[in-house]
Amino acid sequence: MTDETPPEPFDEAEYRRRQRSRANLMGWILGGLAFLFFFITIARMMGPK
Amino acid sequence: MLRSTQINGSKFDMTQSLTNGEMRLPADWRDLFALTKPRVMSLVVFTALCGLLAAPGHVHPVLGFSSILAIALGAGASGALNQWYEAGLDAKMKRTAGRPLPAGRLDPQTALHFGVGLAAFSVFLMLFAANWQAAALLTVSILFYVLVYTIWLKPRTPQNIVIGGAAGAFPPLIGWVAATGSVAPLPVLLFLLIFLWTPPHFWALALFVRSDYAAAGIPMMPVVAGEPSTRRQILFYALIMAVAAIAPWPLGYTGALYGWCAAALSAVFVALSVQVGLRRTGEGDRMQPEKRLFAFSVAYLFLLFGAVVADHWLIA
Numbered sequence: 408m409t410d411e412t413p414p415e416p417f418d419e420a421e422y423r424r425r426q427r428s429r430a431n432l433m434g435w436i437l438g439g440l441a442f443l444f445f446f447i448t449i450a451r452m453m454g455p456k
Numbered sequence: 457m458l459r460s461t462q463i464n465g466s467k468f469d470m471t472q473s474l475t476n477g478e479m480r481l482p483a484d485w486r487d488l489f490a491l492t493k494p495r496v497m498s499l500v501v502f503t504a505l506c507g508l509l510a511a512p513g514h515v516h517p518v519l520g521f522s523s524i525l526a527i528a529l530g531a532g533a534s535g536a537l538n539q540w541y542e543a544g545l546d547a548k549m550k551r552t553a554g555r556p557l558p559a560g561r562l563d564p565q566t567a568l569h570f571g572v573g574l575a576a577f578s579v580f581l582m583l584f585a586a587n588w589q590a591a592a593l594l595t596v597s598i599l600f601y602v603l604v605y606t607i608w609l610k611p612r613t614p615q616n617i618v619i620g621g622a623a624g625a626f627p628p629l630i631g632w633v634a635a636t637g638s639v640a641p642l643p644v645l646l647f648l649l650i651f652l653w654t655p656p657h658f659w660a661l662a663l664f665v666r667s668d669y670a671a672a673g674i675p676m677m678p679v680v681a682g683e684p685s686t687r688r689q690i691l692f693y694a695l696i697m698a699v700a701a702i703a704p705w706p707l708g709y710t711g712a713l714y715g716w717c718a719a720a721l722s723a724v725f726v727a728l729s730v731q732v733g734l735r736r737t738g739e740g741d742r743m744q745p746e747k748r749l750f751a752f753s754v755a756y757l758f759l760l761f762g763a764v765v766a767d768h769w770l771i772a
Binding site for chain 1: 481482483484485516518519522525584585
């Protein structure tokens, strides 16, 4: 498909805001997963379900 | 759809990667979240949770939570891959034109990577937290939804919803298998219940957004077979669904609490389906009975699965 729409002005502030919000979110998700995998390991070590 | 923007006066394509020296806006996390179809996911999570809670034995809360999270992520991945494949069709329908891909807020490659990554992670999480049987079922359900329903059936046959409904019927079965490691008659009946619930639920919707499906060229039942045939089939499926919903009680897999709830709720479902099934519409009809049936069908599944768990706990 070709692009017929006029170019939008690049918003650097929006670019930085999105980068920062995604980086923050990724940090929380990875931290959460680290905790989750730790607790799963502990739960599995405690014996059969 | 390609998006363009401008840096220092030069136009560039936002879907291009950074490797060729151009820049693009990173996807907003809200658009990635919308890609997972959160409203559909709520029903998936609830039915999976009910399957897990209705299973015999005790599940460690952390493992139970992780299993449900894996199912939710698997459902989200299926939704993302579905939207990636159907972006072109979604752009033609009013109901879906505002989604991140057809609206141009997200590029297809990001959506594809997000969907595949989420799918792989959900299966790995299920394998780690539960067992290989549940992980295998989760894999089958994702592949069934994406390959069999989205790519193969949906654009080809008006029976897409009937056969594809199996994909949405997996969650309670996976929840049960995550808890026990094996399949039993009750979760199979719950699978059957959702399988038979799907046609009247989706065809009620398809009746009042028929023009949307026709515009996109999707062969939904009302578009291909016409309204009268679709209405008859809604009634037919509602009747056999009611039988499947009540069946666990006389078969001895649930108690009277579930049985009476299933009978009462199914009676309302069938009554609404009779209204839809026997009526004829004219120009400018507001499709109120169809909208009522669609709304009730969602509540029906929530209440029925809640009754399965309540019944199990009362017996326990």
